[in-house]
Amino acid sequence: MTLFKTMLSKLGRKTIDSLWTLGVASTFIFRVIARSSIVIRRPNLLVAEMHFAGVLSLVIIIVSGLFVGLVLGLQGYETLKRYGSTGAVGTLVALSLVRELGPVVSALLFASRAGSAITAEIGIMKTTEQLSAMEMMAVDPYARVIAPMFWGGVLSMPLLAAIFSAMGIIGGYLITVVVIGVDSGAFWSQMQASVDFHHDILNGVIKSVVFGTAVSAISVYEGYASVPTAEGVSKAVTRTVVTSALAVLALDFVLTAFMFTGAH
């Protein structure tokens, strides 16, 4: 009985702690959003952060997109061959990428490359008192540092997801049309006929915006909340990657359930 009680109280403690963290993190993000007018007044700050987040992730996004496309093309061809409809491989590759893999995989890659860098950057600025120094110069670090980083991440994500999908389609084309010899006309025309702008592309973009927001929010929060020591920053970076991955996968399930069930 007492064992049960201690377990219950531990569980309660954990729940309260996580709710508390969630509350603190939300307050933090709302504060960042409230101080965001600076990204409109000084767009060069935003561009610099998009450059930072986007360029960091670009190579890994291009390479992974290409490989994912190659694999999708191969697997799709082998499966469709059984039903004698290899011409539909273009559709399969495009839909998988635009609806799912583009937004999800690029968000996971973005979290591990740019998200971790954002957390580390903010954590180091905190550890070396750069944020304190800024406050003492009457410059608000929420506006000057954190808001541009947050919005830079949010806006780069859909662009990166689009590049990922485009590279994936090129990969699928290379393996099925160029290597295996599927008819090029069938590949493109079937793809064009079955990918719907609203239902597929727009929903894919919405997903990547949601993921970008989640990953950027987690990254800046973990950086700002990190314990200001070398060890604290490295732990925060790890938390960014793990929490972002879980958040992206969970959000993807919820969004997919709303977007792609029922209709069609």
Next chain:
Amino acid sequence: MIKTTDLIQISSLNFSYGESEIFQNLDVGFSAGKVTAIMGGSGSGKTTILKLIGGQVRPQKGRVICDSKVVNHMRHNELFAHRKTIGMLFQFGALFTDLNVFENVAFPLREQTALPDAAIKDLVLLKLHAVGLRGASRLMPAELSGGMARRVALARAIALDPSLMLYDEPFTGLDPISTAITGNLIRTLNDTLGITSVFVTHDIKASFKVADEVVLLSRGCVTARGKPEDLMESTDPLVQQFVNGEVDGPVPFHVRSRSYREDLALVQSENLK
């Protein structure tokens, strides 16, 4: 230990970080137009006093008054206006690592003024010249020695012509020559600009040479405040211990604990038998 003429007056102040109490009923003031040194052991709350003056932390009780305004009651905008009149030198410089020396010093000017680039350039070079580093303006912070970084940070701190300068341990980790240079800079800046300066230090020699007044912190209170020569003469055993750097005295060498005998493992097992 507050005088009515003090620019900064901290009165009956309690401050704690969470559970750990740093100050109980602290009363201290800093004279206008003078250089004051705050001295005290590690962890006695010296940095915390500077943060209280800058409004970065708020006391649980009491008041921090600066230029007859209550800092700990200020709202966001007032606080930022207050901070624009303060220059603070952080213990390790706190330079922005992604900006070069020139851009570090230009940062407060670009953020707080609408000056044209040419004016900013001349102002930055002027400030860098004052700390003797005009020639280093293109270097990145990673390429500077500790002493140089401190001087760049000083140039940045004076960029907006503050009327109050706060220095957190400006001498730690500096060789004797750099210490003398920094001490001189603090003195000359104070006198030529007619500002008020407060610095925190462990360095008895440097602080007694540079400061007009010394404040001694111990156990969350101010033990002594006075001119360096008065503190030298003081008969207070605590002041004596600090000034002469004695290992043991009113500030004990040992952290409070059980008796040594009780702590020893062999003695304990002996007692159990």
